[in-house]
Amino acid sequence: MTDPTTPADAPTGLQAGTVRPLLQQRRGHEFTRILAFGAARGEHVVPNDDLVGPIDSSDEWIRQRTGIITRKRAGKDVEAVDLAEAAAREAIEKAGIEPSQIGVVLVSTVTHTVATPSMASLLAERIGATPAAAYDISAACAGYAYGIAQADSFIKSGLADHVLVIGAEKLSDVVDPTDRSISFLLGDGAGAAVVGPSDFPGIAPTVWGSDGSKWDAIGMTATYNEWEAGAPRPTMRQAGQTVFRWAVWEMVKVARQALETAGVAPSDLAAFVPHQANIRIIDEFAKQLGLPETVMIARDITTTGNTSAASIPLASHRLLEEHPDLSGGLALQIGFGAGLVFGAQVVVLP
Numbered sequence: 271m272t273d274p275t276t277p278a279d280a281p282t283g284l285q286a287g288t289v290r291p292l293l294q295q296r297r298g299h300e301f302t303r304i305l306a307f308g309a310a311r312g313e314h315v316v317p318n319d320d321l322v323g324p325i326d327s328s329d330e331w332i333r334q335r336t337g338i339i340t341r342k343r344a345g346k347d348v349e350a351v352d353l354a355e356a357a358a359r360e361a362i363e364k365a366g367i368e369p370s371q372i373g374v375v376l377v378s379t380v381t382h383t384v385a386t387p388s389m390a391s392l393l394a395e396r397i398g399a400t401p402a403a404a405y406d407i408s409a410a411c412a413g414y415a416y417g418i419a420q421a422d423s424f425i426k427s428g429l430a431d432h433v434l435v436i437g438a439e440k441l442s443d444v445v446d447p448t449d450r451s452i453s454f455l456l457g458d459g460a461g462a463a464v465v466g467p468s469d470f471p472g473i474a475p476t477v478w479g480s481d482g483s484k485w486d487a488i489g490m491t492a493t494y495n496e497w498e499a500g501a502p503r504p505t506m507r508q509a510g511q512t513v514f515r516w517a518v519w520e521m522v523k524v525a526r527q528a529l530e531t532a533g534v535a536p537s538d539l540a541a542f543v544p545h546q547a548n549i550r551i552i553d554e555f556a557k558q559l560g561l562p563e564t565v566m567i568a569r570d571i572t573t574t575g576n577t578s579a580a581s582i583p584l585a586s587h588r589l590l591e592e593h594p595d596l597s598g599g600l601a602l603q604i605g606f607g608a609g610l611v612f613g614a615q616v617v618v619l620p
């Protein structure tokens with residue numbers, strides 16, 4: 271096919287008079303949905319009492335201020351990619367597809383053992399999703415919502431039919447046991463979702479963004495160069511109150527926008543699955559959004575801890591396991607964290 275509209279004097283780089291071929295275009299699927307979830311948590315149950323000594327804290331303080339009773343952590347020999355593999359295998363099996371049908375593997379992680387190559391390409395190879403496009407997303411606790419946004423767009427644009435979206439973290443590797451700003455919050459786990467074509471709209475438009483003016487609010491204590499020059503091994507830390515206030519004031523607005531963009535009211539929701547950062551943030555969200563009691567609220571943080579990008583798919587997986595009747599209902603999900611970055615969308619639960 272050629273482009274009959276190319277004028278002879280158009281700046282095409284072609285000689286005057288020659289005709290430029292019209293580029294073929296792909297068309298994707300009209301609708302997408304999450305087909306299935308998979309989950310893997312670290313095998314160790316770590317109670318608050320195991321962590322309070324070096325941070326001069328108490329079981330009572332941690333329960334009251336965060337809602338966490340225990341968190342899951344992985345053993346020394348387990349890497350985040352191992353958790354990702356287990357979660358991915360479950361999601362693919364439940365979705366009823368072959369790994370070879372996956373066109374893109376997206377892993378959101380901040381705890382891959384090397385800066386490059388990606389965890390996603392290693393995972394794709396391990397599960398037989400080859401030669402899928404594969405890359406990691408660095409969007410911390412918003413990474414899963416970012417991944418769902420990309421999966422939705424890829425399938426609608428024809429770039430892939432099925433996309434594997436994973437949040438996988440071994441945060442215990444980047445914890446300083448003496449840091450009282452974040453160490454007691456973090457857990458290890460991976461949550462996976464297979465996104466595919468659908469007969470109905472199963473993923474509403476995403477509301478997402480960033481606020482780099484708070485780049486310093488959560489992150490690592492040192493760069494690699496500073497470490498080499500003698501700084502202690504980099505670990506994670508946060509300005510807890512700054513993040514808390516930002517989450518409660520700004521993220522509620524984002525959650526409301528996601529509902530409006532989806533064209534649904536709080537009373538239309540079956541579930542609310544916010545990032546599992548702090549039970550007080552979750553409860554404040556629910557209050558400010560005016561969620562009716564009929565809406566099931568994910569509180570996986572109480573026994574899993576904060577697993578960053580893995581927290582939303584892990585919490586969704588658990589909700590569906592404990593309440594299978596939620597299947598087919600609407601869930602509002604919102605992730606937010608280091609960057610600062612955020613992403614939210616309403617989805618139909620598989």
Ligand SMILES: CC(C)(COP(=O)(O)OP(=O)(O)OC[C@H]1O[C@@H](n2cnc3c(N)ncnc32)[C@H](O)[C@@H]1OP(=O)(O)O)[C@@H](O)C(=O)NCCC(=O)NCCS
Pocket residue numbers: 325326327328331335336411450451452454488508509510511513514517547548551576606607608
């Ligand atoms: C980290 C967090 C739990 C701290 O709770 P907080 O209520 O904000 O605590 P504050 O920093 O206001 O400190 C309150 C008091 O507790 C003390 N405290 C702080 N951390 C403590 C700890 N780990 N154990 C015991 N006491 C602690 C403070 O010293 C302070 O004592 P004071 O009143 O005598 O001065 C909370 O800020 C938080 O969850 N922030 C958001 C986390 C988040 O959303 N992260 C998202 C991305 S991962």
